[in-house]
Amino acid sequence: MDFCIGIRGNDFVLLCEDMNAAQSIMLHKQDHEKMLDLNDHLLMTRTGNLGDGVQCAEFLQKNIQLYQIRNGYEMRSSAAAHYIRKYLADTLRSREPLEVNLLLGAYDVISNTPQLYYMDYLGSMATAPFCAHGYGAMFATSILDMYYHPGISVDEAIGILNKCIKELKKRLIINFSKFNVKVVDKDGIHKLPTISVEDGIHTH
Amino acid sequence: MSIDEYNGSAIVAMTGKDCVAIATDTRFGVQRTTITTDFERVHKMGPTLYVAMSGLVTDAYTVAARLKYRLNLYELRENRPVNPKVFVSMVSNLLYERRFGPYFSTPVVAGLDPTSGKPFIAGFDCIGDPTIGTDFVTDGTSGEQLMGMCEAFWRPDLNKDELFEAISQSLLNAQDRDSYAGWGAQVYIIEKDKVTKKILKARKD
Numbered sequence: 001m002d003f004c005i006g007i008r009g010n011d012f013v014l015l016c017e018d019m020n021a022a023q024s025i026m027l028h029k030q031d032h033e034k035m036l037d038l039n040d041h042l043l044m045t046r047t048g049n050l051g052d053g054v055q056c057a058e059f060l061q062k063n064i065q066l067y068q069i070r071n072g073y074e075m076r077s078s079a080a081a082h083y084i085r086k087y088l089a090d091t092l093r094s095r096e097p098l099e100v101n102l103l104l105g106a107y108d109v110i111s112n113t114p115q116l117y118y119m120d121y122l123g124s125m126a127t128a129p130f131c132a133h134g135y136g137a138m139f140a141t142s143i144l145d146m147y148y149h150p151g152i153s154v155d156e157a158i159g160i161l162n163k164c165i166k167e168l169k170k171r172l173i174i175n176f177s178k179f180n181v182k183v184v185d186k187d188g189i190h191k192l193p194t195i196s197v198e199d200g201i202h203t204h
Numbered sequence: 205m206s207i208d209e210y211n212g213s214a215i216v217a218m219t220g221k222d223c224v225a226i227a228t229d230t231r232f233g234v235q236r237t238t239i240t241t242d243f244e245r246v247h248k249m250g251p252t253l254y255v256a257m258s259g260l261v262t263d264a265y266t267v268a269a270r271l272k273y274r275l276n277l278y279e280l281r282e283n284r285p286v287n288p289k290v291f292v293s294m295v296s297n298l299l300y301e302r303r304f305g306p307y308f309s310t311p312v313v314a315g316l317d318p319t320s321g322k323p324f325i326a327g328f329d330c331i332g333d334p335t336i337g338t339d340f341v342t343d344g345t346s347g348e349q350l351m352g353m354c355e356a357f358w359r360p361d362l363n364k365d366e367l368f369e370a371i372s373q374s375l376l377n378a379q380d381r382d383s384y385a386g387w388g389a390q391v392y393i394i395e396k397d398k399v400t401k402k403i404l405k406a407r408k409d
Contacts, residue, residue: 089262093305118239123262124211126232126240138237 001174002034002047003136005164006103007148007157008116008129012185013105014157017045018136019178019194030177038064039074041107043184044084047133048121049099056100060084077106081117081125089123097121101133105184112186136172140164154183158192166201207308210235212384213245213258213344216375217314217337218358219323220367223395226314226325227375228256229344229406230388241387241408249275250285252394253315255295258344259330263309270298271311288315288324292334299332306330312343314394321396340374346385349378364393368402376406 004017021032035045036057042064046053064083067075075083081104091098104117118124118131130148132140147160158181165179179195195201214229232243246256247268255271257264274294278286286294295311313326326334327341335341339358342350353374362370372391379386389404 085262085265089266092262120234120262122260123265124232124234124260125265126243126261128240131239141237 001135003132003134003140003168003174003176004034004045004047004103005132005137005140005161006045006105006116006118006128006130007144007152007160008105008114009153009157010151011107011112011114012154012157012183013043013107013114013116014154014161014181014183015043015045015103015105016161016179016181016195017047018134018176019180020176021050023050033180035180035182036061037189038080039068040188041074041109041184041186042077042080043105043182043189045103045105047101052098053100056087056098056102060087074109076110077104077108077115080104080106081115081119085119085123085125088119088121092121092123103131103133105182107184107186109186114184135174136164136168136176139167139171143167162195162201165195165197169197169201205235208259209345209384210308211259211261212382214346214350214375214379214382214385215245215256215258215312215343216340216350216354216371216378217256217312217325217327217342218340218354218362218367218371218374219325219338220362220364222316222321222323223364223367223393224314224316224323224325225367225371225391225393226254226256226312227371227389227391229346229375229379229385230390231384231386232261233384236383238387244390246390246392247272249291250279250315250318252318252396252399253286253288253291253313254392254394254399256312256314256343257309258312259309260307261309263307267298267307267309267311271295274298285318287319288313288317288326289336291315292326292336295328296332296334299328299330303331310343312341314392316394316396344385346378346382349381350374353378364395368393372402372404376404380407
C-alpha cells in the first residue's frame, strides 16, 4: 500500500515517498518518514512491511556507517548497493525473509555521477533513470516515460513528481495525504518541502 | 505463475567458424510490469569466455557473482585463463550444491578454448546438468521460440558477420513472440582476438 519514486538527473537523485504508516485497514500515522540516510551521499526509501523495513534500513545504515568508521572513508555507492542487494538475497532463503522493496538514491563523489538503484524484496537489482515501487508505480512510471528526459533539473523533476501525485490522487483508490521529498547531490542529502495534497498539487 | 517466469528473459548462444556469439534480451520486468529496458544479462568471465544468466534476476546475479569468485581463485592458483570445459564443471558443481533448494536461474556459457580457439557453448538446467552444444543453445522464457528460430537460421561454419545476422534474427523474432522478453537485445561476437558487443533495436513491447 506504500509508494515511493526515484528520479535521476544529471547531478542529483530525487526520492519521494508517501508518509502513510498503515497496517491492514488501520492508518496509524500520516506524517511518518521512512526515508533514511545511509551515509552522507546515500539515501534509501522503501515500501513493504513496516517492521521489516525499519529492521532492514537501520541494520544497513549502521553497517554502512561501521564501514566508514573502520576504513576512514565513505562506502562507495555501488559497493553499498551491492552490499544491500546481497543482504536482501541472503535473507530471502533464510528463516526470516524481509518483505521490503527499496529504492537507493546515491551520488558517487569519486566519479561524480548520480545513481538510482531499484531493488525488490527478492534481491533483484537494476539501475534506472527513474523507477517506483507500489501500486502507485503503475501510474507514476507511465507519466515519467512521457515527461522524463536525461539531464532534467530538480525543479523539472519536482514538476513531474507533482504530475504523478495528481494522478495518484485522481485514480488510485489509496489516499495519500503527504509526500516526503529528498534530494541527494554532491553536497549531500537535502530535504525539500513536503508535498501536501490538501494544500494543492502544483504542476508546472 | 511459475518462478521461472517471474522476471523473463531470452538467451541464445551460437557457434560459428572460429567464433561464437551470445545474445540476450534487455528487459527487466516483474511479471507483467517492465522496470528497465537496458538490463545486462551477459557477464564476462574471461577474455573469450562469457556467461549469460536467465531466470530469476536475484539468483542470476548471485550465481554470476559466486561463479566469478570461484573463477578468480582458480585463475590466481592456475595462473592462466580457464578452459571452457573446466568452467562448465565449475558451474555444474555450484548449481548442484543447491540440489534441494536450487537457484532459479540457468547459465548459458559461450567462449573459445584459450589454447586451440575452438568455439564452445553450453547450457544447463537449474541443478547443473550441462549440455555442451554443437550448434546453438537457448534459454529463458523464450527458449522454445528460440530453438525454432535457430534451427531455421543456423548452419555450420558461419563467419562472424553471418553468425551475427543469424543470432540477431533468431533472437529478435523469438522474443517478439514472448511477452516477458524483449525491449532490446545485446549481441556479443567472440573471436580469438576481439569481442564485439552490438546493441540491437527491437520492438518496444
